[in-house]
Amino acid sequence: MKTVADLSVEIGSISLPNPVITASGTTGQSDELRKYVDLSQLGAVVVKSLSPYPWQGNPPPRVHSAGAGMINAVGLQNPGVEAWKKSYLPALRETGARIVASIWGRSVDEYRQAAKQLQGVEGIVALEVNISCPNLEGRGEMFAHSSELTRLAIRASAEANLPIWAKLSPNVTDISKIAFAAIESGAEALTLSNTLMGMVIETSTRRPVLGNGGGGVSGPGVRPVAVRSVYEMREKLADFPIIGVGGISKPEHVIEFIAAGANAIQIGTAHFADPRASKKVLKGLGKWCSKNKITNISTLIGEAHG
Numbered sequence: 001m002k003t004v005a006d007l008s009v010e011i012g013s014i015s016l017p018n019p020v021i022t023a024s025g026t027t028g029q030s031d032e033l034r035k036y037v038d039l040s041q042l043g044a045v046v047v048k049s050l051s052p053y054p055w056q057g058n059p060p061p062r063v064h065s066a067g068a069g070m071i072n073a074v075g076l077q078n079p080g081v082e083a084w085k086k087s088y089l090p091a092l093r094e095t096g097a098r099i100v101a102s103i104w105g106r107s108v109d110e111y112r113q114a115a116k117q118l119q120g121v122e123g124i125v126a127l128e129v130n131i132s133c134p135n136l137e138g139r140g141e142m143f144a145h146s147s148e149l150t151r152l153a154i155r156a157s158a159e160a161n162l163p164i165w166a167k168l169s170p171n172v173t174d175i176s177k178i179a180f181a182a183i184e185s186g187a188e189a190l191t192l193s194n195t196l197m198g199m200v201i202e203t204s205t206r207r208p209v210l211g212n213g214g215g216g217v218s219g220p221g222v223r224p225v226a227v228r229s230v231y232e233m234r235e236k237l238a239d240f241p242i243i244g245v246g247g248i249s250k251p252e253h254v255i256e257f258i259a260a261g262a263n264a265i266q267i268g269t270a271h272f273a274d275p276r277a278s279k280k281v282l283k284g285l286g287k288w289c290s291k292n293k294i295t296n297i298s299t300l301i302g303e304a305h306g
Ligand SMILES: Cc1cc2nc3c(=O)[nH]c(=O)nc-3n(C[C@H](O)[C@H](O)[C@H](O)COP(=O)(O)O)c2cc1C
Pocket: 023, 024, 025, 026, 048, 049, 063, 070, 072, 074, 076, 102, 130, 167, 193, 194, 195, 217, 218, 219, 220, 222, 245, 246, 247, 248, 266, 267, 268, 269, 270
């Protein structure tokens, strides 16, 4: 008889029907994917990062192919939380998706404001706090590159009393220091991780291809980096929820992250090649489990740790 696996996972206080989540910034601000995917079938949908005010982002070009993936410097363009609630959220809510709102800010108070604007809003199951942004109150250091700034941004976001997922940057020497600062400040899950800092130079002009100069590298090339972050954090945290993200486009990649210690995963860049990527990965994951006689996907979490 065919084995039908239980794909449900727990991320802190939230239960998801399966571990496949869309990654922030790669599927739009609302229900843009609806034509291709029944969003209610996914574990959850994370929207593009929102600030407490509208933000234009970086000059073009904003995306380019790079190595085994892409590089982007979109610059966090968004309509601001209030406009998003009015103009984008209703359509997304109609899909029945579990909605995770991603927030960012340029100061601790802006994180607080963005989070408070989302407090008690119907349909939002969690806040993912994107701390890969410069703190303009100091020397422009990224929040995600400092334990102290991470602590402040997460604590301010947690004032909204929503489950907090802290999305960390891989551009640090010791991710565990930042992770522990986030956990101590109220995060109930870690999202590992954001893009890797990089640059592509056009040989005909000898200038960077992106309008911003540098950007964030994503896609297949970053997968081993993210898998290792997940693995290293799972070594240090027996039970804490970890969401893996980086270069996932196949069910086997999901298994790799889960074996490293992820409770759930997110899919980003793969959507640019195929907007149905999340649906296909989810379907393939069920098949992979049946084929391998896995009845409960959670039993695979952390199996790579001998
Ligand atoms: C075009 C683009 C825009 C992104 N925008 C955001 C964003 O607004 N907020 C965020 O937290 N991450 C953002 N990311 C990072 C992704 O959510 C993800 O962490 C990263 O791309 C690694 O996963 P992937 O290789 O599956 O894309 C963006 C990535 C891309 C490619």
